[in-house]
Amino acid sequence: MTALTGLRVIEIGTLIAAPFAARLLAEFGAEVIKIESMGSGDPLRKWRKLHEGTSLWWYLQSRNKQSLALNLKSAEGIDIIKQLVESADVLIENLRPGALEKLGLGWDVLHALNPKLTLVRISGYGQTGPYRDRPGFGAIGEAMGGIRYTTGSPDSPPARVGVSLGDSLASMHAVIGALMSVLRVKTGQGDGQIVDVSLVESVFNVMESLVPEYAMLGHVRERTGGALPGIAPSNTYPTQDDAFVVIAGNSDPIFNRLMRAIGRPDLAEREDLRHNDGRAPQSQMLDDAISAWTRSHSIEQVLAELEQAEVPAGRIYSVADIVADPHYQAREMILDTTLPGGAEVKMPGIVPKLSDTPGKVNWQGPQLGQHTDAVLAELGLDAATIERLKAAGVVQ
Known part of the structure; x- marks a missing residue:
């Protein structure tokens, strides 16, 4: 049944x-x-x-x-x-x-x-x-x-x-x-x-906080490409082999692990970056730091190292990737x-x-x-x- x-x-x-x-x-x-x-x-x-x-x-x-x-x-x-x-x-x-x-x-x-x-x-x-x-x-x-x-x-x-x-x-x-x-x-x-x-x-x-942001703050959410406005870091980053990886390092503990995984413990330890409200205004700086690291690694290296660091990340799948993926099959x-x-x-x-x-x-x-x-x-x-x-x- x-x-x-x-x-x-x-x-x-x-x-x-x-x-x-x-x-x-x-x-x-x-x-x-x-x-x-x-x-x-x-x-x-x-x-x-x-x-x-x-x-x-x-x-x-x-x-x-x-x-x-x-x-x-x-x-x-x-x-x-x-x-x-x-x-x-x-x-x-x-x-x-x-x-x-x-x-x-x-x-x-x-x-x-x-x-x-x-x-x-x-x-x-x-x-x-x-x-x-x-x-x-x-x-x-x-x-x-x-x-x-x-x-x-x-x-x-x-x-x-x-x-x-x-x-x-x-x-x-x-x-x-x-x-x-x-x-x-x-x-x-x-x-x-x-x-x-x-x-x-x-x-x-499904448009999240679009209305209260406008009604109370006069903020109109605009197009931001692969970034998630007001939440940082979360974006799409290029890799050494011309692939792209989506990395969501936007919770406080994940951000800390991400910065250490990319060799930037200095950013992990900065007081002004400990919480999202401090990171969001500096999202471009953080994206630049992450991109510098991803560009020097292949997509497989990026995914392996971020999985080890317990940072959410994933390659952008085509339908061919989906059909071949063992997790989809399982x-x-x-x-x-x-x-x-x-x-x-x-x-x-x-x-x-x-x-x-x-x-x-x-x-x-x-x-x-x-x-x-x-x-x-x-x-x-x-x-x-x-x-x-x-x-x-x-x-x-």
Whole structure:
């Protein structure tokens, strides 16, 4: 048994935010029924690198899910969703605010069908406020949530992280909210509720002390490259062999050990550098001292000596480094899987690791409508009715 065995989830979402949230639930045993549009299904099926016409990302993002291909413009299609809602615990969607209502699936309808249902709504700006009707993607959430402004070098335009961070942060907030609501229901504390997740707010929520620093001190945090502003020393440093190492020597005892490891006991013993509030204004001097040492050593020498000194440090990994790393392998974070047709491919493992009810991968992302017959049969529809719905263009 996995942690979420018995939890039924309906996903009405495309691309990233809602589907990633549903994937996290599916990996821990939730039964996830993904509603896809007929014809082409979720656009993610064609995003990034493809294998035999299907996105490799799709196989990862939709693992353990059932695909029900449905015509949401038909009354019978909407009726099928209503039947699913009656036995569901969670419905996750990332449509524009108001779109669910236009389908006849507003909260008043869903709550009347199943008072215990939790409705998770992911959108660019949330379900309320003056921007609610604007279209929103994760990239816009990153821009308006504050993280783009602080990312990159001081002499360059704001940069983006190389993945869809805004969407993923929203997905994780969605899962947290969904499980809090489900816990309330399961413990008899109340009915289901709406979990309103904004892409902008999900990014903003991880921006640390950005607001109080501005509100009280007038300080606007700017781009600082690889450094961590106000915390020293913590940066990315070059090595002799043109590699880069991230060193975090920012706690007081670690700073002391780091300075001695790089042959600078004089800095370790300076009274004005004993605590972070004294080191932060002198971060450039400390970075110069550390860089002088790292530049005279290979990446392997740097890592070995800092490990010996118990100083947190790590090389900057490419995906090739990740896949080859023995620690990733020992932690089962690189899984060997098989795609439809027999092709073998490696995929990421499951996070977090639960000791008694760990997650597992049962299958990769399904073909469009692969589970339509099974889901409808479970609702009590006989074979003749299912064939009629197919012929009428209600399901695929």
